[in-house]
Every structure is written in structure tokens, then in C-alpha cells.
Amino acid sequence: MIIQIVILAVIAAFLGMKLYSVLGKRHEGEEESIPKRFEEQRRDAAQARPALAPARQLPQEMPGVLPAVESGVRSIAAADRQFDITAFLEGAKGAYGMILEAFWTGDRETLRELCDEDVYAGFDAAIAAREEAGETLDNTLVRIEDAKIDAASLVDRTARIRVRFVSDIAAVTRDRDGNVVAGSLDDAIESVDVWTFKRDVRSEDPDWLLDETDQG
Structure with missing residues (x-):
């Protein structure tokens, strides 16, 4: 009986470590991907936004203009x-x-x-x-x-x-x-x-x- 309890405890500990390992990696991955994803969205939005043409700078002296x-x-x-x-x-x-x-x-x-x-x-x-x-x-x-x-x-x-x-x-x-x-x-x-x-x-x-x- 004691042996069975020990075996079950070992199995439970192994599964717990495995679950923690998986969840821990997913959480770390999400923490790294969120800013990266937002950065990509901002870059895409900037590329899609039409740029306003800058106003032309007229010269101080304008030939042909009184x-x-x-x-x-x-x-x-x-x-x-x-x-x-x-x-x-x-x-x-x-x-x-x-x-x-x-x-x-x-x-x-x-x-x-x-x-x-x-x-x-x-x-x-x-x-x-x-x-x-x-x-x-x-x-x-x-x-x-x-x-x-x-x-x-x-x-x-x-x-x-x-x-x-x-x-x-x-x-x-x-x-x-x-x-x-x-x-x-x-x-x-x-x-x-x-x-x-x-x-x-x-x-x-x-x-x-x-x-x-x-x-x-």
C-alpha cells in the first residue's frame, strides 16, 4: 500500500512539474509576443496610413510674381x-x-x-x-x-x-x-x-x- 502511495506521489509530482513546465513556457511566450505583436500592428498601421504631402515652400523671391x-x-x-x-x-x-x-x-x-x-x-x-x-x-x-x-x-x-x-x-x-x-x-x-x-x-x-x- 505504501509503495502504491509513493508511486502515485511520484507520478503526481511528475505531472505537476510537466504541467508547470508547459504553462510556464506558454506564459513566457505570451509575455514576449504581446509587445512584439503590438509593435507589428503599429508598424503596419503606419505603413497603411497615407502620408500628408508637405506644403511646398515658396522661395523668398518669386520670379514672375509682382x-x-x-x-x-x-x-x-x-x-x-x-x-x-x-x-x-x-x-x-x-x-x-x-x-x-x-x-x-x-x-x-x-x-x-x-x-x-x-x-x-x-x-x-x-x-x-x-x-x-x-x-x-x-x-x-x-x-x-x-x-x-x-x-x-x-x-x-x-x-x-x-x-x-x-x-x-x-x-x-x-x-x-x-x-x-x-x-x-x-x-x-x-x-x-x-x-x-x-x-x-x-x-x-x-x-x-x-x-x-x-x-x-
């Missing part, structure tokens, strides 16, 4: 993290050439894409009158001599920037028979245009629309 309107340009840059003054001016010059060419050739589709409704309506009416008269324009933008921002503002979500373009344009008007009725391709004339572009600074669409046209 000093009186620098504050307006800076307010637009503060509201629109993607705004870049150099890229805007290059884009404005490109739009200037494209819109002039579209107007001269009667390309209404391009004008509709690049202009707001009021400006497009004005271009469309002028094209219609020209078509009715049977006249065509044979114009060429020789060069853009200068492009400067002379006004900039931000009202609510809408940014407006006015650009003064000085360009040389060779202009010819022909009648329905192709005869020149005005202008000359041999002599380029200096043209001064003041165009205002607008954009919703919260829009995902990066394009600016021509909002107003005038002559300087």
Missing part, C-alpha cells in the same frame, strides 16, 4: 499643398497658347475643357459670327515675351490668379475665298492679354480653368 500680390500667392500655396508657382506659370503659358489656337481654328471641344462656361460662351459666339461671315483666322503665336502674375486671391475654396501675357502674334483674316482681308503673316504684332485662372483648391482635379479675359 511684389504686391505675393501675399495672395502664399495664401493659395498654404491652402493647396500641391501648388507650385513655377509649374503654374508654365502651365498658364501652355494654356494661353492652346486656347488661342483653339479659338483661331474653331476648336470648341478644347475651349470647353479649358474655359469656364462664361468664357466659353464668349468664344463660341465669336466663332459662330466668324463662321457666319465666312471668315477664317490664319494666326500664329510667334512667342510669349513675358508672363507675370499681377493678382492672386483665395476666397473660400476658390483660388484666382491673374496673369498678364505679353506676346507677339502674326494675325491674318481670310474671307470665304481665302483672300486676305486683314493682317499680315510677315509682321507680328505685340499683344497684351490679361487672363484670370481659377481652381477649387480642395478638388482632386489639378487643372485651372480660364475664368476671365481682358486686354492690357
Whole structure:
């Protein structure tokens, strides 16, 4: 009987040590894995979170911007993290050439894409009158001599920037028979245009629309 009790005690002690060993290892493993798991979750969350684009730092001196309107340009840059003054001016010059060419050739589709409704309506009416008269324009933008921002503002979500373009344009008007009725391709004339572009600074669409046209 005593022998049986001893054997049972040994077995119980062995099982107890085995159970402690298993539980002890699991507990230690959990203590090591919890911070590691949280660290991995934080790392994964950081990788999944979209990073905000840093606001572009405008230079102290901005070529192409009149000093009186620098504050307006800076307010637009503060509201629109993607705004870049150099890229805007290059884009404005490109739009200037494209819109002039579209107007001269009667390309209404391009004008509709690049202009707001009021400006497009004005271009469309002028094209219609020209078509009715049977006249065509044979114009060429020789060069853009200068492009400067002379006004900039931000009202609510809408940014407006006015650009003064000085360009040389060779202009010819022909009648329905192709005869020149005005202008000359041999002599380029200096043209001064003041165009205002607008954009919703919260829009995902990066394009600016021509909002107003005038002559300087």
C-alpha cells in the first residue's frame, strides 16, 4: 500500500512539474509576443496610413510674381499643398497658347475643357459670327515675351490668379475665298492679354480653368 502511495506521489509530482513546465513556457511566450505583436500592428498601421504631402515652400523671391500680390500667392500655396508657382506659370503659358489656337481654328471641344462656361460662351459666339461671315483666322503665336502674375486671391475654396501675357502674334483674316482681308503673316504684332485662372483648391482635379479675359 505504501509503495502504491509513493508511486502515485511520484507520478503526481511528475505531472505537476510537466504541467508547470508547459504553462510556464506558454506564459513566457505570451509575455514576449504581446509587445512584439503590438509593435507589428503599429508598424503596419503606419505603413497603411497615407502620408500628408508637405506644403511646398515658396522661395523668398518669386520670379514672375509682382511684389504686391505675393501675399495672395502664399495664401493659395498654404491652402493647396500641391501648388507650385513655377509649374503654374508654365502651365498658364501652355494654356494661353492652346486656347488661342483653339479659338483661331474653331476648336470648341478644347475651349470647353479649358474655359469656364462664361468664357466659353464668349468664344463660341465669336466663332459662330466668324463662321457666319465666312471668315477664317490664319494666326500664329510667334512667342510669349513675358508672363507675370499681377493678382492672386483665395476666397473660400476658390483660388484666382491673374496673369498678364505679353506676346507677339502674326494675325491674318481670310474671307470665304481665302483672300486676305486683314493682317499680315510677315509682321507680328505685340499683344497684351490679361487672363484670370481659377481652381477649387480642395478638388482632386489639378487643372485651372480660364475664368476671365481682358486686354492690357
